[in-house]
Amino acid sequence: MSTTQTLIPATLIPGDGIGPEITAATVAVLEALGAPFKWDTQVAGLAGVKACGDPLPAACVDSIRTTRLALKGPLETPSGGGYRSSNVRLREEFKLFANLRPAKTIVPGGRFENIDLILCRENIEGLYMGYEHYIPIDGDPHAVGMSTGINTRQGCRNILKYAFDYAIANGRKKVSVVHKANIMKALTGIFLETAQQMHKEHYEGKIEFEQVIIDACAMKLVMNPWQFDVLVTTNLFGDILSDLMAGLVGGLGMTPGANIGEQAAIFEAVHGSAPDIAGKGIANPTALLMAAAMMLDYVKRKDLGDRLRQAIEDVLNKDNIRTGDLGGNATTDEYAKALMTRVRA
Ligand code: NAD
Numbered sequence: 001m002s003t004t005q006t007l008i009p010a011t012l013i014p015g016d017g018i019g020p021e022i023t024a025a026t027v028a029v030l031e032a033l034g035a036p037f038k039w040d041t042q043v044a045g046l047a048g049v050k051a052c053g054d055p056l057p058a059a060c061v062d063s064i065r066t067t068r069l070a071l072k073g074p075l076e077t078p079s080g081g082g083y084r085s086s087n088v089r090l091r092e093e094f095k096l097f098a099n100l101r102p103a104k105t106i107v108p109g110g111r112f113e114n115i116d117l118i119l120c121r122e123n124i125e126g127l128y129m130g131y132e133h134y135i136p137i138d139g140d141p142h143a144v145g146m147s148t149g150i151n152t153r154q155g156c157r158n159i160l161k162y163a164f165d166y167a168i169a170n171g172r173k174k175v176s177v178v179h180k181a182n183i184m185k186a187l188t189g190i191f192l193e194t195a196q197q198m199h200k201e202h203y204e205g206k207i208e209f210e211q212v213i214i215d216a217c218a219m220k221l222v223m224n225p226w227q228f229d230v231l232v233t234t235n236l237f238g239d240i241l242s243d244l245m246a247g248l249v250g251g252l253g254m255t256p257g258a259n260i261g262e263q264a265a266i267f268e269a270v271h272g273s274a275p276d277i278a279g280k281g282i283a284n285p286t287a288l289l290m291a292a293a294m295m296l297d298y299v300k301r302k303d304l305g306d307r308l309r310q311a312i313e314d315v316l317n318k319d320n321i322r323t324g325d326l327g328g329n330a331t332t333d334e335y336a337k338a339l340m341t342r343v344r345a
Contacts, residue, residue, distance in 0.1 A: 007038035008299055011063040015073025016046040017273025022285035023073045025336035026292050029311075032340035035296060035304055040067060044086050045075030045273075055086040061093060068264040071295055073288065074273040084130060090266060091123050096259035097155065098162040099123040099238060100294075101270055103245035103255050106286070107316050107326060112248050118172070118230045119245060120163035121238025123259060125155040126187070128235045149187045151234060156194040162260070163232035164203045174208040175199075178217045178233035178241065191234050218244060246270055253284030253325045256291035258298070265298055267291040281331045284323040286312060289339070311342035 014023040030037065042060040043051050051057070055077060064070050077085040090096070099121040105114055127149040137143035160177070167175050177195040179188040192211055199209045212220065214237045220227060221241070225248050233241065246255040252271035259266040269287030277283055289312060296305035315321050321338045322328025330338075 005034070005036050008036050008069065009067040010037045010039060010295075011060070011067045011070035012039040012041045013044050013060065013070060013072040013075070014041065014047070015044070015273065016076040017074060017275045017278040018283035019045075019073025019075070019273055021278075021281060021283050021332050022269070022288045023071070025285040025332050026071070026288045028336055029289060029308070029339045029343060030292055033304055033308055033311075033343040035292070035308075036299075036301065037071075044072075044090075046078060048086065049078055049081075049083070055083050056089050056093075061090075064090075064094065064264055064266070069295070069299070070264070070266040071288070071292055072266050072268040074269060074271060076273045076275075088128055088130070091259055091261075094259075094261050094264040094266070095124065096261040096264065096266060097122065097124050097158045098258075098260040099242075100166070100258045100260060101238075101242040101245070101255060102290075102294075103242070103249045105249050106254060106313055107250055107322070110248075110250050112225055115225055115245075115248050117225065117228055117245055117248075118166070118170075119238060119242050120159060120166065120230065120232040121242060122151070122155060122159040122191075122232075122234050123238075124235070125149075125151050126235035149184075149236075151187055151190050153190060153194060156191045157198065160191075160195050160198050160232060163230055164198065164207060167207050167230040168203075172207070172230045174210065174229040175203075176217070176228055176231045177209070177211050178214050178231055178237055179211065180214050180237070182213060188234055188237075195232070214241075217241065221245065221248065242270055251325055252287065253323065254286050254290070256287050256289075256294055258291065258294045260298075265295075267295040267298075281333060282324050283332050284325050285332055285336065286316075286323075307343060311339050314342050315339050 014020040044060045048055045048057045075086045101119040103117045131148040134142045135144035179192040181189040181192040255270040293305040293308045315338045321330045
């Protein structure tokens with residue numbers, strides 16, 4: 001890295017399961033690329049519980065409050081102990097209302113070619129607010145399970161504005177608002193209604209707009225994904241659709257996500273901690289590397305982001321070095337070393 005370069009402070013959370021393996025690989029590649037980050041490493045998730053009895057330790061929150069920028073490995077939420085998901089808490093703490101999840105074909109020859117979709121998911125409202133309880137009846141403590149979802153006008157406006165502005169700024173053709181307003185008339189009706197109002201008032205003539213019901217959208221994405229471009233939806237639908245979209249482009253090992261708010265931005269892979277392969281050195285770090293490329297774009301170093309994305313394409317498609325989930329036999333380390341050679345070239 002050039003010694004004259006101004007370093008940007010950023011929080012690094014290695015995370016749980018395969019997190020430390022893919023984070024180490026990503027940081028090594030970023031170092032070889034000359035990415036201008038000065039890392040402050042913090043623990044959270046299961047590692048946070050082990051280190052200080054809290055899945056979201058205060059030191060981690062304080063670090064992000066200072067840096068306003070983080071790269072995060074996947075976090076496990078312990079199932080016992082009444083802990084709330086640290087991912088959800090982080091999004092709420094920093095009001096990271098927009099979850100941007102691109103799904104783009106990198107390796108050709110999969111089930112679908114040339115996929116290039118963007119999902120904008122509302123990230124802090126809806127059915128993720130955790131207003132849940134059981135009603136005991138006749139000695140069964142869980143006789144009834146209840147959950148209350150909340151979507152606010154302002155919350156809808158925030159994510160819809162983000163999606164429309166993103167689509168226009170990035171030369172996209174169409175925004176599809178995905179909902180279930182035919183059944184959940186208030187909870188997702190407010191989202192559709194706000195989208196229609198905002199399009200009419202601010203975006204008509206600037207970008208094509210359509211509405212799609214979530215179940216039909218899932219089917220259409222599998223039958224003909226090219227009919228979509230930018231999709232915007234509520235929290236739970238976005239979570240489900242983004243995994244579906246990851247499946248269109250080679251699986252969870254390939255898709256990154258950015259959690260964006262006014263106070264901070266946290267970049268991560270869409271996938272979880274993959275406990276089934278943790279510690280084996282075979283995890284695919286591409287999703288986290290692509291998240292790091294989004295982080296470079298975010299700090300206005302798109303030049304480096306593009307170089308990293310190009311190196312990933314070249315290693316996967318020209319060098320044919322791939323991890324097991326992509327049908328190859330490279331270890332995480334071997335793949336990272338090939339990337340380091342490419343980004344230095
Ligand atoms: P998962 O995404 O961890 O794994 C699903 C499958 O995909 C597994 O077979 C796994 O081996 C495979 N896989 C995932 N990432 C891979 C990679 N980079 N390379 C190769 N294969 C990969 O989903 P899960 O098993 O349902 O969740 C495990 C844990 O992760 C749970 O505790 C969950 O709460 C947590 N989680 C965290 C996040 C996050 O931090 N953002 C997201 C999702 C799940």
